[in-house]
Amino acid sequence: MRVRQGDRDPEDLRATERHGNLLDQPYVVRPSWPYLQRKGDDMRAIVQDRYGDASVLRPAEIEKPEPGEGEVVVHVHAAGLDRGAWHLMAGLPLLVRPAFGLRAPKEPVRGREFAGRVEAIGAGVTGLAPGDEVAGVGEGCFAELARARVDRIAPAPAGLGPVDLAALPISGLTALQAVRDQARVEPGQRVLVIGASGGVGSLAVQIAKARGAHVTGTASPGKLDLVRELGAEPMDHTRPLTGVYDAVLDAGGHRPLRRLLPLLTPRGTLVIIGSEPGGRLLGGTDRQLRALLLSPVVRRRLRSFVSSENAADLRELFALAEAGTIRAVVGETLPLDELPEAMRRMVAGATRGKVVLVP
Ligand SMILES: NC(=O)c1ccc[n+]([C@@H]2O[C@H](COP(=O)([O-])OP(=O)(O)OC[C@H]3O[C@@H](n4cnc5c(N)ncnc54)[C@H](OP(=O)(O)O)[C@@H]3O)[C@@H](O)[C@H]2O)c1
Incomplete structure (x- = not known):
């Protein structure tokens, strides 16, 4: 889900020539969306092009994701913020970098839990159709659209709103x-x-x-x-x-x-x-x-342990929530472009339970 290379600005090209590769600046991010003309295959997202504190996060218009095999693309109603999102934004501990990008994150969009609606299904996906309401673990959920593997999502239970649901998966x-x-x-x-x-x-x-x-x-x-x-x-x-x-x-x-x-x-x-x-x-x-x-x-x-992201446990979790046995504590619900502030507040210990972002 990279920003098109054709959109790179002259300054970035000069930087590329100076440094010889794009590791430090792999994504070219256009200015904030209120000033942009949207193209048909674009969506809004919060992106980062390098590791660092919350100031590396910025709004951008990027290409919509395509579902891979065994995946769906969902329209994100709400996305939960968890500590893991901070670790991948900061590239800390350094232990995470070999897998997620040595000098800069391989993927520009953070966010791994969502509640949303299936927009498109990939090859080999059965039992799901566009329009289905689902929730679970996805990739790049701090955006209008995100990808998710079908074995990491479950049907959204009745009676639970997207904000409460998005705070549950991770x-x-x-x-x-x-x-x-x-x-x-x-x-x-x-x-x-x-x-x-x-x-x-x-x-x-x-x-x-x-x-x-x-x-x-x-x-x-x-x-x-x-x-x-x-x-x-x-x-x-x-x-x-x-x-x-x-x-x-x-x-x-x-x-x-x-x-x-x-x-x-x-x-x-x-x-x-x-x-x-x-x-x-x-x-x-x-x-x-x-x-x-x-x-x-x-x-x-x-x-x-490292938690297992699987559909059976998501179903068990959602059933507990639907029965009223558990509820996610959502301290704050914020518009997506307030993600940097939400990150700062989470790290400062100023939040209660979870913060949920709404695109
Ligand atoms: N093993 C896994 O697979 C897995 C999965 C998800 C998360 N995690 C990890 O689990 C941890 C918790 O995640 P989270 O999302 O729940 O984080 P969180 O929402 O930020 O909660 C952190 C908790 O730690 C408390 N805390 C802060 N300083 C403390 C101290 N000195 N002594 C005792 N408690 C203190 C906070 O209490 P106050 O705010 O009241 O100070 C808060 O209750 C993170 O390290 C995260 O990376 C692991």
Whole structure:
């Protein structure tokens, strides 16, 4: 989904000649859309042409995506903002760059979760037709149109609006798999969710409660009311964490494992979901790696995982939401062109639950 090479401006061409390749400036972005004449095969998107802070993001008109084999193109009603979008915008930790672009992002548009309507279907796609309402994991969702693999989407449930739905896929899959598969939470267990005011944690609290657990959730002082509203016992994460739990799910901060292990019963489970900020090279993954390495030599179960993006779990998640068992906490809904500000607020910890962008 690159901007047409024919649109490159003279300054960019001169830069290309100076540097010999387009790695630093692979996408030529036209000025903001209010000043542009739209062409028939263009769409609005927020793009980036290099890694950096939120100032690298800018609105542009780019070519509409085409569905590949096993894919659909969706008209995006709403797109959720999750931490992963920030990591790919910043190119941090550096660990992500070999896969996503060494010196600049290979794809210009961020955003990996959406609710929308199928516009076009690719080769080999069955059971879906243009006009179907779906939601799930897509590529380049901070745009009017996005691509999605059919095995990573599910039908939109009745009674759930696109904003609530778009906040669920990435954070919800992670929370569901952390509670169900990693911690294997059972009725009556005591569970601590670190980062209960965030996108993943707020859903993990609700899923653990739905499985009959007694849940304590941590947050900063200004968000403890949210944790209480979710039905968990609130705990201020700016103070030392206390208590003993059958499972600790960590989706916030960067506490060393040695400070988390004493919070577990002798056979308790610690699940490292993720953490911020961590170092430049490995980010939060260093704790995840440590947990895996330490796991064989301690009696307690130490787990870390990368969430699986699959349609079966999306259906389970959406069914929970449709039944009213869980709800995504959407702190803010913003127009798509406010994505840079949304990124800044998320990184500053100024958001509650999720921010959702509407193209
Ligand atoms: N393993 C996977 O597959 C996977 C998938 C998705 C996300 N993740 C990772 O999971 C983590 C959480 O993601 P998210 O989308 O939920 O992020 P988020 O919405 O930004 O939430 C971050 C949470 O961390 C809390 N927090 C901040 N500083 C803290 C501290 N010092 N001690 C304890 N908690 C602190 C925040 O609380 P306050 O705002 O109240 O301070 C908030 O509840 C991220 O690192 C993300 O990369 C992993």
